[in-house]
Amino acid sequence: MEPKTLDQLAQHVGGKVIGDGSITIKSASTLERAGSEDITFLTNRKYTNQLKTTKAGAVVVGSQIESNSALLIADDPYYAFRQIVVLLHGHRQHKKTGISKNAFVADSAEIGKDTDIHNFVTIEENVTIGSGCVLYPGVFIGKDTTIGDGCIIYPNVVVYDKCTIGSRVILQANATIGEDGFGFATHNGCHHKIPHIGSVIIEDDVEIGSNAAIERGTIDDTIIGQGCKIGDQVVIGHGTQLGPHCLLVAQVGIAGSAKLGHHCVAGGQAGIVGHINIGDLVTIAAQGAVINDIPNGSTLMGSPAIDANKAKRAYALIEYLPEMRKSIRKLEKKLAAKEKS
């Protein structure tokens, strides 16, 4: 992409320049590595010290601060920096391959225009794929599945049959969508597989990380709401439904038939049991374990998860348990001695 002046960048993001706005900015970088033609950002106070040593041409910040670099002040500095990265570097470009002769595309499949289907892709019967999609090598799309426009499906992703995927969905490599859930009826000591007649619905603008697994519903559908972003190696159980714009960081696991509202956030390795209702705007810390219904706006931490403020104080005291126990014993002895005397 083309270099810009700092002024041009400020205009692009609706920000304000402190310093020389005429300098040329060619790329985005980190505080540590940036040079005079790079722009970087500061949103995490941890890195404030690096403002003194950075050689960056400019730094995107939220408010004025002392620095040798020029500043680009923006209301939402991380979003402004993101806009600049898109402007200077763009998103990943995908080569135009058309529909490869080395892919298998069923006669009954409908493929939209400008959709690229790479080698070794399999598109089964009655699949519908919109326009402007990219299906990288090794992708498998099961029969009767529908995919919208502008989707990017990275190598070796597997989408089972009868799934519905919206537009502008991104599936990172080796993700699995629509596999049978963990559903067995145990009878006389044997676990009998329940056919999974539900499906997976992935709404628009969702991104799903590498090696993630989204189970199809047993009899209900699994739903990933619009704009949800799901990290690597997340598992979503059968019939679980996420409201729009949830963020699930890597290795989160949600059991089946749970319902989450909109804008929920779960930190890495958090777990949520099945058959519970989690409200809107609920945040769960990393490794947290949610086992009950949760009202809107809660912030939770711990295993089992409790209110995060409580949890911060409480879990920090685990290390004092030996001391506490000793104190209790001492008190008991003293009191016993007192009672004797």
Add this chain to the structure above:
Amino acid sequence: MEPKTLDQLAQHVGGKVIGDGSITIKSASTLERAGSEDITFLTNRKYTNQLKTTKAGAVVVGSQIESNSALLIADDPYYAFRQIVVLLHGHRQHKKTGISKNAFVADSAEIGKDTDIHNFVTIEENVTIGSGCVLYPGVFIGKDTTIGDGCIIYPNVVVYDKCTIGSRVILQANATIGEDGFGFATHNGCHHKIPHIGSVIIEDDVEIGSNAAIERGTIDDTIIGQGCKIGDQVVIGHGTQLGPHCLLVAQVGIAGSAKLGHHCVAGGQAGIVGHINIGDLVTIAAQGAVINDIPNGSTLMGSPAIDANKAKRAYALIEYLPEMRKSIRKLEKKLAAKEKS
């Protein structure tokens, strides 16, 4: 599949109808979504309220209960419902492809009759596959591996060399079987790879979830006992042996050389260290961490895992630690004051 009357379904599962047994049932559904030609079930008391509002034609239950829908009473209602889902909907059908010309099948491989091998599958030297199997696109079977009859191997599953897989085994997409375990001998600060001369043996009727990873043994074999069901993204360490009919929910991790008896259950994200013996019928709650030998029939919870009943009471008290500590300090002060006076 064909619709049935409720009486026919009751007969099929050995149950009893309360209400009009002549109604037609076409499909299985949830309490929430079912209509007059659907059957649903109630096994989780959480949903009892929905019996009042459901529009289901019939509900499978364990005992009589007030409802506007007809009831099908069965001794094991979830299993009965499962039998009905199989009857009404059947398991996933697989198209007959024969052995694709776009698959690679080594000359020395033996493939049983009615086994379908899709495009882009690789079957290495000396592999034996039984009859009636399906190998979906992108599957890799390493040399000298043996697979029984009626197995379903979903897209992009990788089975390494010299593994033994029984009959009616289901491997969900992107699972890995028989990769080298995490075995290194550290010497002078470098970690030296140990050749993994052990293998993986998967017995009959096992199902393994998407993106799961079953390591081959270092010198012993990893064994997944008959009828075990293993969820998505489970890792089984090298040389670990599961007895028959275990259930491991998603994201469970078991380190190497552990031994589990029959009918063990591990909840999501539970962990088990290596080189321990876990008896029969042991249940481990989600996120539990088992670090010692465990006798038959135990139910465990917590990290580190302890008896579940104890754990329920104990872990629930973590949030009272600040209060407890304050109480102890208060007591100490009071007693000190008393002693002074």
Add this chain to the structure above:
Amino acid sequence: MEPKTLDQLAQHVGGKVIGDGSITIKSASTLERAGSEDITFLTNRKYTNQLKTTKAGAVVVGSQIESNSALLIADDPYYAFRQIVVLLHGHRQHKKTGISKNAFVADSAEIGKDTDIHNFVTIEENVTIGSGCVLYPGVFIGKDTTIGDGCIIYPNVVVYDKCTIGSRVILQANATIGEDGFGFATHNGCHHKIPHIGSVIIEDDVEIGSNAAIERGTIDDTIIGQGCKIGDQVVIGHGTQLGPHCLLVAQVGIAGSAKLGHHCVAGGQAGIVGHINIGDLVTIAAQGAVINDIPNGSTLMGSPAIDANKAKRAYALIEYLPEMRKSIRKLEKKLAAKEKS
């Protein structure tokens, strides 16, 4: 491989024989399964009892011990045993396939000599691969990626564009390298994808487990230091940097922009938050959660992780919380009664 005498094995590893050094040893085995022509080892005291019953021809040990089998005493018995396994069994052999006609290799890609590229592999534009590598079926290498010599890339591994992989790197099946990290700028309730212009650098002699996922950096690079061994289903967040010779056991998750020194070890399912500095030689127990900077040489345990010795005592007391609380209440009552009287 050829059988050896016990004396030959001892010479090979610089060890000392106690017993008959002329016996023939054909293979390595476990204490439990070994026969008279097998060698096994004892490094875990748990198995000391099996020395009395083993039928092994010889046992590698660290110091003299009573046994019916001949002993091979070595300074570092596990490493010695590893040397013997390599000598007797060797590492996995890979068939020579050359570059398959059923692979896609871009014209601009450079492939070193003796590198085997199996069927259904995709090598994109401007990729450079050294000599003596093996790329198994279904592997995808994105454009501008560089791979050194002697690498083994197992089936269905995906390496995105612009990654740098050293020599003698082993990537187990279904691993993903260089996918976009979990990077979104949230603005007005929507999560906007940040282009990931950073990359992944994997240094020499690294091994990465099955279904693991190594995210590319947002603007910085993700670095896996020389000789690191990374287990199955590990996630490394964008921009995280591991020093040389770290060991990350299965299902570990490290968030973005963390820095680890050399020779760090993380047990299964451990988690590390982003933007922290972890020193050299730091050990984190299984399921531990590290949330702060950690000095060199620390050993940590628990969630949140604290000093392991403290944690062992402290976490073991969680089960006494109900008892402790009862004691506190009793003390309060007694003291209150005393004060009244």
